[in-house]
Amino acid sequence: MREILEVLDVKKTYYKGKQPFMAVNGLSFSVGEGECLGLVGESGCGKSTAARIITGLEKPDSGSIRLEGREIREAGRKEWKRIYSRVQMVFQTPQDSFDPRQKLEDGIREALCNQGMKKREAQVRIRELLEMTELEAEYAGRYPHQVSGGQCQRAAIARALAVSPKLLICDEATSALDVTVQAQIVELLKKLQRDTQMSYLLISHDLALVQAMCDRVLVMYQGKIIEEGTPDEVIRSPREEYTRILVDSVF
Ligand SMILES: Nc1ncnc2c1ncn2[C@@H]1O[C@H](COP(=O)(O)OP(=O)(O)OP(=O)(O)O)[C@@H](O)[C@H]1O
Secondary structure (H helix, E strand, C coil): CCEEEEEEEEEEEEEECCEEEEEEEEEEEEEECCCEEEEECCCCCCHHHHHHHHCCCCCCCEEEEEECCEEHHHCCHHHHHHHCCCEEEECCCHHHHCCCCCCHHHHHHHHHHHCCCCHHHHHHHHHHHHHHCCCCHHHHCCCHHHCCHHHHHHHHHHHHHCCCCCEEEEECCCCCCCHHHHHHHHHHHHHHHHHHCCEEEEECCCHHHHHHHCCEEEEEECCEEEEEECHHHHHHCCCCHHHHHHHHHHC
16 A cells, blocks of 8 residues: 555654643654544544644654655645645534634635635536535535534535545544534545545544544554554554553443
8 A cells, every 4th residue: 555644753842831741752653545544542642733743733843744755844835735735634623614704615715716726617616525525505605603513514524625635634523523413424534535535544532433434543642653453453452551441441
C-alpha cells in the first residue's frame, strides 16, 4: 500500500506557566492510500494537537511530516495551498467551523472559489457535493444555527470534500451527535470512502466506532503511539496494560 501520510518523530512542547509540557513526544505513524486509520487515547494524550500539526494549524518543534512523499515542513507558501487541498479536517462541533453569518452553501462555495473555481462552475459542484453528502439543498441554503448538528456535519463534510482531498481527518466528528445521527454520519463516511478511495485518520474516544470503521488502529499515550494493530487485535488482545484499561473503560 502506498503511503499518503508519514509522520516521523514529531514533537510539540507547550508551556504550562514556565513549565514545558510535551503534548506530542516522538509521534510516528503512517496512513496508507485508501486506508481508514483510527487514533485513540485518553483525553489530553495529544490527538488533536497531532491533527492540528498535520493540517498545518500548529507548528511542531521537530520531526518530519510527509504528504504523498513531500516534506511539508519545507514547503513554500505557494505550495501550502496545494498541499492543503490534499488534507482536510472535520471537527467535533460543525457549527463552530462555519461562519454564523454565512449560509452553509456559501461556506462550501468559498472553499471551491479559493481553489480557483469560477462561481458558475462552483454552483454545479455544490449540487454534486450536496448529493454526495445526502444533504437537501434546502438545508444548505440555511445558516448554521438553523440546521441540526447532523445536517451541519454533512455540510462540513461537503465543504471538506470540495477540494477532493486524499486524506480526511475526522477529529471526534460524530461525538457531539446523538446516537442515531452518529450512525448516519458513520454510514456516510463509509460510503464516501468506497466512492472516493480517500484515506481517513479517525480520531475518536469511541472504540466501537473505530472497530466498525477502521482497518488499523493506533493507541496514543502521553504524546506517542504505544500500540497498533487491527481493531480486533487491539480490542480483544491488547499488548499494553494502558490499552487494556482503555478498552475495559469503554466495553
Ligand atoms: N494551545 C495550547 N497551549 C497549551 N497547552 C495546550 C494547547 N493545546 C493543547 N494543549 C495541552 O496539550 C495536551 C494535549 O491536548 P490535545 O487537545 O491534543 O489532547 P487530546 O488527546 O486531543 O484530548 P481530547 O480528546 O480531550 O480532545 C493537553 O494537556 C492540553 O491541555
